[in-house]
Amino acid sequence: MDFELSEEQRMLKDSVDRLMADEYDFDQRKKHLKGPHGFSDGVWSQFAELGLLALPFSEADGGFGGGPIETMLVMESLGHGLSLEPYFASVVLCGGLLRHAGSPEQRAHWAPQIASGEKKFAFAHAERHSRYDIGHVETKAVAQDGGYVLNGEKSLVLNGDAADMLIVSARVSGGARDRDGIGLFIVDARAPGVTRRGYALQDDRRAAEITLHNVKVDAQHVLGAPGKAFDAIERTMGEAIVAACAEAVGCMDEMHKQTVEYLKTRKQFGVTIGSFQALQHRAVEMFVALEQARSITMYATMLAASDDAEERRRAISAAKAQVGRSIRFVGQQAIQLHGGVGMTHELKVGHYFKRATVIDMFGGDADYHLAKIADAGGLAS
Amino acid sequence: MDLNFTPDEIAFRDEVRAFLKDHLPADIREKMIEGHHPSKDDMVRWTRILNKKGWAVSHWPKEWGGTGWSPVKQYIFQEETMAAPAPQLLPFGVSMVGPVIYTFGNEAQKKRYLPAIANLDEWWCQGFSEPGAGSDLASLKTTAKREGDHYIVNGQKTWTTLAQYADWIFMLVRTDPAAKKQEGISFLLIDMKTPGITVRPIVTIDGGHEVNEVFFDDVRVPAENLVGQENKGWDYAKFLLGNERVGIARIGMTKERIRRVKQLAASERDGERRLIDDPRFREKLAWIEVELKALEMTQMRVLAAESKRERGKPDPASSILKIKGSELQQAIRELALDVAGPYAAPYREEVEHGWNEPPAGPDWASTIAPAYFNYRKVSIYGGSNEIQKNIIAKAVLGL
Numbered sequence A: 001m002d003f004e005l006s007e008e009q010r011m012l013k014d015s016v017d018r019l020m021a022d023e024y025d026f027d028q029r030k031k032h033l034k035g036p037h038g039f040s041d042g043v044w045s046q047f048a049e050l051g052l053l054a055l056p057f058s059e060a061d062g063g064f065g066g067g068p069i070e071t072m073l074v075m076e077s078l079g080h081g082l083s084l085e086p087y088f089a090s091v092v093l094c095g096g097l098l099r100h101a102g103s104p105e106q107r108a109h110w111a112p113q114i115a116s117g118e119k120k121f122a123f124a125h126a127e128r129h130s131r132y133d134i135g136h137v138e139t140k141a142v143a144q145d146g147g148y149v150l151n152g153e154k155s156l157v158l159n160g161d162a163a164d165m166l167i168v169s170a171r172v173s174g175g176a177r178d179r180d181g182i183g184l185f186i187v188d189a190r191a192p193g194v195t196r197r198g199y200a201l202q203d204d205r206r207a208a209e210i211t212l213h214n215v216k217v218d219a220q221h222v223l224g225a226p227g228k229a230f231d232a233i234e235r236t237m238g239e240a241i242v243a244a245c246a247e248a249v250g251c252m253d254e255m256h257k258q259t260v261e262y263l264k265t266r267k268q269f270g271v272t273i274g275s276f277q278a279l280q281h282r283a284v285e286m287f288v289a290l291e292q293a294r295s296i297t298m299y300a301t302m303l304a305a306s307d308d309a310e311e312r313r314r315a316i317s318a319a320k321a322q323v324g325r326s327i328r329f330v331g332q333q334a335i336q337l338h339g340g341v342g343m344t345h346e347l348k349v350g351h352y353f354k355r356a357t358v359i360d361m362f363g364g365d366a367d368y369h370l371a372k373i374a375d376a377g378g379l380a381s
Numbered sequence B: 001m002d003l004n005f006t007p008d009e010i011a012f013r014d015e016v017r018a019f020l021k022d023h024l025p026a027d028i029r030e031k032m033i034e035g036h037h038p039s040k041d042d043m044v045r046w047t048r049i050l051n052k053k054g055w056a057v058s059h060w061p062k063e064w065g066g067t068g069w070s071p072v073k074q075y076i077f078q079e080e081t082m083a084a085p086a087p088q089l090l091p092f093g094v095s096m097v098g099p100v101i102y103t104f105g106n107e108a109q110k111k112r113y114l115p116a117i118a119n120l121d122e123w124w125c126q127g128f129s130e131p132g133a134g135s136d137l138a139s140l141k142t143t144a145k146r147e148g149d150h151y152i153v154n155g156q157k158t159w160t161t162l163a164q165y166a167d168w169i170f171m172l173v174r175t176d177p178a179a180k181k182q183e184g185i186s187f188l189l190i191d192m193k194t195p196g197i198t199v200r201p202i203v204t205i206d207g208g209h210e211v212n213e214v215f216f217d218d219v220r221v222p223a224e225n226l227v228g229q230e231n232k233g234w235d236y237a238k239f240l241l242g243n244e245r246v247g248i249a250r251i252g253m254t255k256e257r258i259r260r261v262k263q264l265a266a267s268e269r270d271g272e273r274r275l276i277d278d279p280r281f282r283e284k285l286a287w288i289e290v291e292l293k294a295l296e297m298t299q300m301r302v303l304a305a306e307s308k309r310e311r312g313k314p315d316p317a318s319s320i321l322k323i324k325g326s327e328l329q330q331a332i333r334e335l336a337l338d339v340a341g342p343y344a345a346p347y348r349e350e351v352e353h354g355w356n357e358p359p360a361g362p363d364w365a366s367t368i369a370p371a372y373f374n375y376r377k378v379s380i381y382g383g384s385n386e387i388q389k390n391i392i393a394k395a396v397l398g399l
């Protein structure tokens, strides 16, 4: 048993924390938000310079060979800083798909472009009726002239408006929810037939609705074996869920800190409100929920790369379930204990509440994952 | 003990229902169902429709437009209007300052203000809270100094709901700085057009503009705008807050939201099945319904006891209504969030006269997350749930 970070991991965490402290205070963040795609190209370049965008790729592919623990550290720090940068979309999601589905040639070609920040990627996967089912794909891919032609509509594509490249999931065979028959296709976001409509999310990040109309993909842009992409998608989504849990832990840690700080400074009835035992206990309950979330996120992080698919799945669902429950409690109580000011757009704490709430909606909420665990006969195997 | 309404009460309920069916404007009803805030114009329109019928201030004394309905009929009326769903009447006039004026004001004040409240010819807002005086309201600092036949008001109020539309504000001000906290406070009515008043918007986490800061810089207020006696304002405020708590459980509104959530869950598919067919989801919904039924019975008990109590003394059990009522308002909106799932994530901008097109997902999903965020307020305002618990611990349990 060892929960200590290595020297390198500590340096990684410190460098991201420092970058966020320098570039992402609340006022700077407001400025970044006004950028054309709702984040800062300048900070994005600094992510590249620090090597964050290269982190999960193998050294052979021009990366640093970081694993789930390194990703967890980065995501937690980004959660602390309430980052708007498309790290999750480009590096965690699309980087993951490239690692799990890409051929050596494809990885050698695309990984350095993600790592340098030269190309931003987005994962065009979810659809209007897919909800939390990652096997639900109705977009069609039809073989033609040695390549494919894509038709369909993708929804809630995180950072899809800013992306240079899209990884699109589409069905080469089977019915809407068959696990078999799904392919992954790399598509230039400006290719003929691609229409994007970008919009803001509740937590200030951005997403896009994307329509694909007779979009041509040549053979070298088909990621992995067409029709057999489900496993790569599941692996990637699993890792992404754990990464999102880490981001949520960062958000909750901030909410808890800010709340405790507020209890120490806000005075009513001639005393700081933190002197009321009712509020002390509530802050402790928030702390318990936070630490439970932190622990299970570590658990899932350490199992995220496990080759035992069953064990991996259960650990990931356990993490998302606990984190989802913690998000609701910590978020709601952070607002409650701030009183009226907690309700204001001007104060940071509400923004963390909203980010955490949106994270809860990604990859299945607590009920969804609890049901998965229950249906699998519980956690103990 | 008898749960049944009398034939007379049933006839009354049917009358209210029929009236709502015929007279609640369809566009307003639609807006309410979809979870949008009613506009100022919607509120004015609806209040005037009710007032024409003589139902806008049903709980007031007959002399000032009240109906003389029994508490049970009042309750039926509230339930039916919330369930319609019609907008809640602006509480600041109808439920707050109106009762203070007809109870403690002089004849001239009653004549001057009450009819305009009933018809929403004048929009009122509530100037109690200050940056330093929230739960500890009695520590308020805004001063009113008597100079001849005027008070000169200086200070700041905050969280003032819908002050951006207000013609008048009722205020708690400090008139005797030397007196003990609660004893130097007076209740003052101020015309929002008076020079020296500045209203600054506060944007809330759902992106809405519902609350404001209001600043007072040497604002001259005619002394005749004092309600009751100088330095007795705290008594009137306690009376007002007691009235506020009774209506605050919003049981009819939560019932209406439950219906809405059921309808949405029946329309939204989770793979092969409808969400409403998921047994786990149904149990969560059922629990909210059970708790709401219990609360409804508590509300009935408070109501039945109320007609026998001394006026102005709120039943301590009414704190239960606020605590559970707000928790259930929040719970049903949290469940709606579960129903919308990922489709609640897109942010739909509220523009001046309505809303932009929803950017993604089903139409109805765009109001779900903002409502979840916004309804965190109901356990904060009107005496936070922690304060309500302090009241019960002290007044009911004797701790």
Ligand SMILES: Cc1cc2nc3c(=O)[nH]c(=O)nc-3n(C[C@H](O)[C@H](O)[C@H](O)COP(=O)(O)OP(=O)(O)OC[C@H]3O[C@@H](n4cnc5c(N)ncnc54)[C@H](O)[C@@H]3O)c2cc1C
Pocket: A266, A268, A269, A273, A276, A278, A279, A336, A337, A338, A339, A340, A341, A343, B125, B126, B127, B128, B129, B131, B133, B134, B135, B136, B158, B159, B160, B161, B162, B210, B211, B377, B380, B381, B382, B383, B384, B385, B386, B387, B390
């Ligand atoms: C949306 C909204 C609309 C509002 N509209 C109006 C309006 O129109 N007019 C108006 O005058 N006011 C209005 N209010 C103000 C509202 O009444 C106050 O927010 C409320 O009284 C709480 O005060 P506060 O915000 O200063 O929080 P604080 O009093 O600072 O409370 C902070 C936290 O400490 C807790 N706390 C405080 N004291 C104790 C204690 N003794 N024991 C245990 N816990 C305690 C509170 O419960 C809360 O969780 C509104 C507020 C909101 C959010």
